[in-house]
Amino acid sequence: MKILGLIPARGGSKGIPGKNIKSLGRKPLLQYTFESAKNSKLLSKVILSSDDPEIIAVAEEIGLEVPFRRPTALAADDTPTLDVVKHALNYFAQKGQNFDAVCLLQPTTPFRRTGLIDEAIGKFISGNFDSLLSVREVxxxxxxxxxxxxxxxxxxxxxxxxxxxxxxxxxxxxAYHRDGAIYITKTEVLQKQNSLYGNNIGFIDTTGDPYVNIDIPQDWEKAERLLTMLSDFS
Structure with missing residues (x-):
């Protein structure tokens, strides 16, 4: 199965200005997600989708592929994630490159245990799910x-x-809630059902893993505290 690893990182963050490239420890935030994706053996390609020249420059500096600059119209506060994913798929389709699924990896959830992405992809494939989410117990x-x-x-x-x-x-x-670390969706569900989820949704439970989803300054402070405890990410 050909799976596109997509890291979305738009500019214009209001809660924490410049958060996607702000240094967390010794690395820009998005580098944590890129390193997790780079270690995957099941992602066919890993790219960044961004509208912001500064984010793009940092991504290219760390070796993250940036095949296009995302249109400004797809980088607003209220832009649906679905539209961002479909834009990336359409870009590659126009170049004759097609993918069976997309694995969306948000940089605002930087800490993923080693092997989590491939574990999730393996479960997604074996279960023949429309989509699969990483979740935590409520x-x-x-x-x-x-x-x-x-x-x-x-x-x-x-x-x-x-x-x-x-x-x-x-x-x-x-009961579970989405933790934001991993979303995997079949391309046919994205394109034909216009949905990130479809009807048959699988999950991988990350309840026991270190976790933060960065949105406000207090979340950033939590990430810094977690980082001091996680030598694997330093």
Missing amino acids: PAEFNPHWLFEENESGSLRLATGEKEIISRRQELPV
Whole structure:
């Protein structure tokens, strides 16, 4: 299976200006994701998609391929990730290069354990999933079966629509949230269903792994603390 590894990194970050190339330890942030992708044996090609000349320059300096400059129209705050992925696929298709799937690797989730990408790809292929996501368990206090929302009369109801609350933590079904580290999707799902997910979604559980998804300054501080504990990434 031919799989495109796509690292999206637009300019104009507001929460942490220049975060994609800001130095975390001794490396620009996006280098952590690139090194994880470079170590994969199952990604056919790894590229950067960016609109920003400074990000592109840093990427090229560390050896990350930048085959195109992303159009400004696809680099706004509200640009759907799906459009960014399809733009990359269409670029290569016009050059006669086609991929069976895309593995999206966001630089804002910099820490991936060794072998995680290939483990995820292997599960994606063997399960014949439309897509596969890396996920983490939701803590019990945030489990959807213990969440409430306001109803029309101003009182609370269970967000799941159930009539009775599950009283014991041990009886809660395991729930997961996306951690942002890995999204893999078949090209036919992206193109024909216009979806990053499709209907048959696989997952790989990263609950036990070090984790941060960088969006605000407090997240960056957490990343710096984690880095001091993770010699593999220094």
